[in-house]
Amino acid sequence: MKIVIAPDKFKNSLTSLEFCSIVETQIKADLPNATVVKLPLADGGDGTIDIVNYYLKGKTINAKVSNPFFTAVNASYVYAIKTKTAFIEMAEASGLKLLEKTQFDCKNTSTYGTGELILDAINKGATKIILGIGGSATNDCGIGMATALGYRFLDKNNDAVHPIGANLSAIKAIDLSKVEPKIFEVDFKIACDVTNPLYGKNGAAYVYGPQKGATHKDVLLLNKGLKDFSKLISLIFNIDPQSIPGSGAAGGMGIASKIFLKGHLQSGNKLIKQLSNFETQIIDADWIITGEGKLDSQTLSGKTIQGILDVSLVKNIKVAAFCGTIDIDSNVLNKMGISYVSEIINEAKNLDDAMKNAPIHLKKITKNFVNHIQQLA
The missing domain is CATH 3.40.50.10350 (Glycerate kinase; domain 1)
Structure with missing residues (x-):
């Protein structure tokens, strides 16, 4: 049997x-x-890193990066040298688990540390990166992550915007001239198990903002920011974020992963099953x-x-x-x-x-x- x-x-x-x-x-x-x-399986959220490593048999890499409030923190990810594959959990650098409940305030948090982890993995030689985007403390539409990778988000005075959710509406242009070119040589797969749009009543701010410390006033601010930034994304990248299922995942990291990393959004369950060679096993x-x-x-x-x-x-x-x-x-x-x-x-x-x-x-x-x-x- x-x-x-x-x-x-x-x-x-x-x-x-x-x-x-x-x-x-x-x-x-x-x-x-x-x-x-x-x-053993997982859905791409907290704890997935241990399951991925069960199959990748990689090494745990530690890196000093920024937490959601730009304070230095030690975070880790898994890297398998043989297959040049890294698994990064967004929550390690940009997660609620790093904060006390009294600190939850997603209008002022950033995904910058997640970008630093991605850059560290690329510098280690990773050509494939699986990014789990569950458990985030953020609602910045991934501008923090992108900033760490060389993207510059500029206001009406052509000054760089501090990459937090509260500043999304201030962004009037995106400078792509200093983006790290290596990121486009990496195959990014994004573990994403929600289908929420970027903004609106079912979007990132309304559905998940309150869980991350957003007041009703904050939700309105963040939702407007996501909507305003969406228009800029459409103009620059010729893609309608609102039409992409899962664009609102992790405070907008769903769409950010797609446009800034050229990543492919997939079910976390499906990604883990692929790693496990499930159907053959x-x-x-x-x-x-x-x-x-x-x-x-x-x-x-x-x-x-x-x-x-x-x-x-x-x-x-x-x-x-x-x-x-x-x-x-x-x-x-x-x-x-x-x-x-x-x-x-x-x-x-x-x-x-x-x-x-x-x-x-x-x-x-x-x-x-x-x-x-x-x-x-």
């Missing part, structure tokens, strides 16, 4: 690597002759065990489990979902193509117990699953 373990993380409880290790150990204890393949599998913290309606909108089901249904492979909690009707689960489900919350005393003792409960539900498939044999 061949069993593939391919989960996402359980936020604040289990990483996907930990999930794989626990489930593998229990399966091998109960089914010593089973072939077990571990394919699951050939002849009897079961795929997947999981995430909460199985709910969002799972149907491109999250990890849905991505697995898209492949497993075609290949006629049974899928088991081990989750923290499940908030979907059993009829919907059947229609999705999930053959077996189990939730940690049913084994735990309460939510706190489920979170703190997730490894113990996951081991138990794995054992129950093994009993189930043994009864089917």
